[in-house]
Amino acid sequence: MAMFPALMNDTMFSDLFDDPFFAGWRNTANGAADAMMANNMMTTDVRETSNGYDVDIDMPGFKKEDINLELQNGYLTVSAHRDSEHDDKDDDGKWLRRERYAGSCSRSFYVGEDVKESDIHASYKNGTLCLQVPKMQEQPQVEAKHQIAIEG
Incomplete structure (x- = not known):
């Protein structure tokens, strides 16, 4: 309320x-x-390339160690968690300011069940997580032939 x-x-x-x-x-x-x-949080830009997709996720304030990437059932999940504490005291040890922050965020993308962890490349620089994800290989649909018997 x-x-x-x-x-x-x-x-x-x-x-x-x-x-x-x-x-x-x-x-x-x-x-x-x-x-x-x-x-x-986690604003994302996706660019298609000839081999796959470049995914840039803005994650300012997080360290590389705070970020986790997980691939499960064709979904790539990007998550991050951060705890911080800032204390300021005067000369007598009295609090002038004391702030705490704890937060987490996550986002999932369907990348396909054929994509493996080793296919995805990740880097983190200047508050942006950069991912290179390959395109899913389209399986050619082979139509099975069904012989229809001719009644005599």
Whole structure:
């Protein structure tokens, strides 16, 4: 449920709630803020090449060790998890600021059941995960011949 729902619909306070501090508060009742945050993570570009697909996934803030790639039943799943903690104290040991963050995200792509782990190449540079995925080999459809008996 959104905090101060009557105020957020009032135009008098709309500038106040446009501040980045309040980002996501407007539509939290229906989960739209969660969807907005998820849409901003792992934005993906896919380019077709002659041999396959180049997939670039933006994952800023993650380290290479935080990222996991898994291939199962033809689906390539990219997931990442990060925990961080930042503490600042004054000279007397009193807290001035203490922040914690824990988050994870994942995304799956169907790459085909014929693709093996060794076929996929991955690199991570400047906050972007770069994948090279081969195209699925199309199996030629061989039509079975069926003989039809001629009755006499």
